Amino acid sequence: MQQFQQYIDGAFDDGAAQFDSLDPATGAPWARMPEASVADVNRAVEAAERAFLSSDWALMTATQRGKLLLKLADLVAENAPRLAELETRDTGKIIRETSAQIAYVAEYYRYYAGLADKIEGAHLPIDKPDMEVWLRREPVGVVAAVVPWNSQLFLSAVKIGPALAAGCTVVLKASEDGPAPMLEFARIFDQAGFPKGVLNVITGGAEAGATLTSHPKVDHVAFTGGPETARHIVRNSAENLASTSLELGGKSPFIVFEDADIESALNAQVSGIFAATGQSCVAGSRLVISNTIKDEFLERLKVKAQEVVIGAPDDMATEVGPLCTLRQRERAIALIKASEQQGAKVITGGSALEGDGFYFPPTIIDCSDAPEADCITNEFFGPVLSVLSFDTEDEALEIANNTAFGLASGVFTNSLTRAHRMIRGIRAGIVWVNTYRAVSPIAPFGGHGLSGHGREGGIQAALDYTKVKAVWLRTSDDPIPDPFVMR
Ligand code: NAD
DSSP states (O other): OEEOOEEETTEEEOOSEEEEEEOTTTOOEEEEEEEOOHHHHHHHHHHHHHHHHSHHHHTSOHHHHHHHHHHHHHHHHHHHHHHHHHHHHHHOOOHHHHHHHHHHHHHHHHHHHHHGGGOOOEEEOOSOTTEEEEEEEEEOOEEEEEOOSTTHHHHHHHHHHHHHHHTOEEEEEEOSSSOHHHHHHHHHHHTTTOOTTSEEEEEOSHHHHHHHHTOTTOOEEEEESOHHHHHHHHHHHHHHOOEEEEEOOOOOEEEEOTTSOHHHHHHHHHHHHHGGGGOOTTOOOEEEEETTTHHHHHHHHHHHHHHSOBOOTTSTTOSBOOOSOHHHHHHHHHHHHHHHHTTOEEEEOOSOOSSSSOOOOOEEEEOTTOTTSHHHHSOOOSSEEEEEEESSHHHHHHHHHOSSOOSOOEEEOSOHHHHHHHHHHOOSSOOEESOOSOOOTTSOBOOSGGGEESOBSHHHHHHTTEEEEEEEEEOOOSOOOOTTSOO
16 A cells, blocks of 8 residues: 655654545545654644744745745646546545646645735834834744645645745644645645745644644644534634634525526536535535526436436546545435435435445435425535525525525526625625636635635735734934833
């Protein structure tokens, strides 16, 4: 079996302990992964702190940091096929998506490379004639980045890119499920020429994650994962009082009005819930459909769902591969069973596929008679679409906003005025109109409520890895007047 290594302080090692990683397409172990011990996590944070304080990094110009990030972007692009192959092997995510997505990950590094020397301070028009006051934007410090198993290269790029552009150093904990692409990424990063310790990559589960995110030398925690784990992260950060950014899950509404381009809406809905085998935080997992077109839309969607090519994730023809873990599949089955007991009706799919691997078919559940069913309120993180319907626009908005999450949303309509009303009314961090599942390094990404806080992508994300220092400089040569009066 292939052995992967962790990356601490610019060196690779097997870790004190190892665990087997399973191939989701077969369920069989295929590689050995290092499991970071508490001592490994401490070593990684200390290396990141040393790097943060070292003149090699602290005194490097922002332009030079940008050049290193640019080199990293080129290396990611060059190695994209290998990274894609590993992500597909270790997480089951289909090669069709990993190969396109990882080539695009390079663009995120390129974007933050360009931004590094555009993070500016400010001069203040202060209300005192003998003072010059300006703001320096300084890196926040050591960043603990924790990512889930889906799209790890992407989800870590939106943390590592802006953090390094701002001058921070990072300890990234890859998910214990499917960490291979991140450990391979560490090898690529090592070739880019950054000083040692600027990025450290480890893996392991809750213990490693808790040690990292509560470490006294960590200044900021950037987390992507589920809301339950996020609660632990926030509690952990009570130890170090680190700032946090939380990118969590969703139960995003996909709203289709009767005046929409139906074929386009159907394809976008297929993309929104079945692409990435539904293991996407922005999955459009709640279809909210006008009653006037519900029957026709569901009939056509069912045909499309049944035509989806299910197969080996490394086959370019495959459209839906296995779920990443058996745990995910068991959870989906349990949620569907409970929802059926609550009155929801499975239209297609709904049970595990026979054979090896963690396969689960595209599934559609009509919840018209069970609007509060578990499948409406819980995130599946699988290819399962729950359906509700409406008569009026107000009702559509009410259903869309009736969720504890607030990450993404989709609106399909050909009415410009209606689109604007929906954009204004929807409570979510992203509204896609007549499209779905589009991302870019230039556009911020994130949610509110149970979907978390903070934004990744865009300029603000880099600023969030900085803190402001106010500098006061007195320009008068006269002695300081009355010392007992605050000036
Ligand atoms: P998870 O929350 O179980 O795990 C995420 C990470 O947290 C893993 O690396 C895990 O090891 C670590 N972790 C677990 N316990 C911890 C603890 N006590 N302290 C610190 N770290 C700990 O998530 P998952 O099941 O791997 O991924 C699925 C979830 O991620 C879904 O809810 C999905 O919506 C969400 N997600 C969100 C986004 C987004 O950008 N909003 C993107 C992808 C996935």
